Amino acid sequence: MSKIRKHEKPEEFTLTRRKLISRFGALGGILLTGCDTQFYKPPINRGGLIGIADTLTMASQRMLMSNQQLVQEHDVSEITENFPVWNQSDPDDEEFQRLKAGNYVDWRLPITGLVNNPISLSLEDLKRMPNRTQTTMHICEQGWSAIAQWTGAPLLSVLQAAGGIKPEAKYIMIDAYGGWYEGYDMFDVVHPQTILAYGMNGKDLPLGNGAPVRLRVERHCGYKQLKFIKSIQVVSSVEGFGRGTGGLNSDFGFHWYAGA
């Protein structure tokens, strides 16, 4: 069961600005600075008073997070028993059911789009990458919260494994089994706690919580924590995905940025 490796060489993620820029530089030479206004607005402005408020919320919070500080990590003793299973708990998808029956041995994560070297990772590949374990609070936009320990590969490392991103890359779009998809900007991609989690509370990620791999993007509400990940695409524009707002939740009318 618990195949999760102990931190062989836990990559030290102390975040200095210099390190961050150099990390991100490896992704394609885009500088990430605290006052980079491209991270202050969602891909699509909803317009009107709501659109203004969206931008104010996102810009003010991103400014306050410009050092890419880590979110609070809790003690393992605070881990919640019976972490809720919300929304999709077992995607009604033929391919997913087949992969599940085979214990995800055939699961592959293609990383395509604006990357220098498109690849496809197996679960074992992902587990061989540097990993990070974090005990964090999951905050659902509906109101509930719960604490769990997540283990996974930093999204940044995964993109680096694909040769880094091209300069025109702006967003990454993640597809999930069951029809969900969500978009993220590079501000979240470079955050050290943004991981593709395959472990939860020291065990393999349970089905209801998004097996085999889900995203943890800790500074957002639950609806950005995509479960049952299927593929990753790096893009310069969110056009052409769903209704073109940059994610299924924003297609439904929720704010694309879920930090508030």
Add this chain to the structure above:
Amino acid sequence: MLEANKNWIHRHTTNARICHWIMVISFFYLLYSGIMIFLHFPELYWGKVGFQDYPAIFKLEDWGISWERAEELGDRRWGRNYHYTFAWVFVLNGLIYLIWNGWQKKFYSKMLPTRQELSIPHLKSEVKRHAKFRAAKGSAAAKYNVLQKLTYLIVLFVLFPFMIISGFAQMPAFTAISPELIDLFGGRQTARTLHVVCSLLLVLFVVVHLVQMVVAGALNQLRGMIIGKYKITQESNEVAQ
């Protein structure tokens, strides 16, 4: 003849009136959208975590509205969108009000109780007058009474900031921006619960505010807050009547 005993004064400044009505609109939207959000998760918890089946300190179910029924009534998507929109309207409006008035000396004499007003006998007589629902007359009606001043100060500088800060403590971004703030409340769910409790206190304030307005003369009060003109009835007239 009656007119001769009445004076018109300029009750509220233009900026106070504009900010007041913007605040009324945003307060209404914040309350309504807050209810819409709450109905989608109609339980309150204490501490860091809380979810369905976790021990709750308040369940709407206990008040006869089932979880399913509450979900039907609520609309958290609409609620979230408008809650944040009008939170910004509310906060920016409040800042404009404070900056606009804060540098004017008369703001402090208008809002701050004097030492005499804070004396026990005066407070006692004011409480008595309020208990009898009797409006102030004459020169006393031209300014805020001591209970009014204290209430406004509590609402402006205690309850409003508390609503904003307890709102911050619920946001996922603040687990990175300032986890200390969340810890200060004793956890995210406590912040959510206190956010609701404080909103109920504000609703109580609005109810009392409206009752007082009726006691003091709704038409005159409304006119004072809309166009600024306010009619003072002289005390001598009171005796004559």
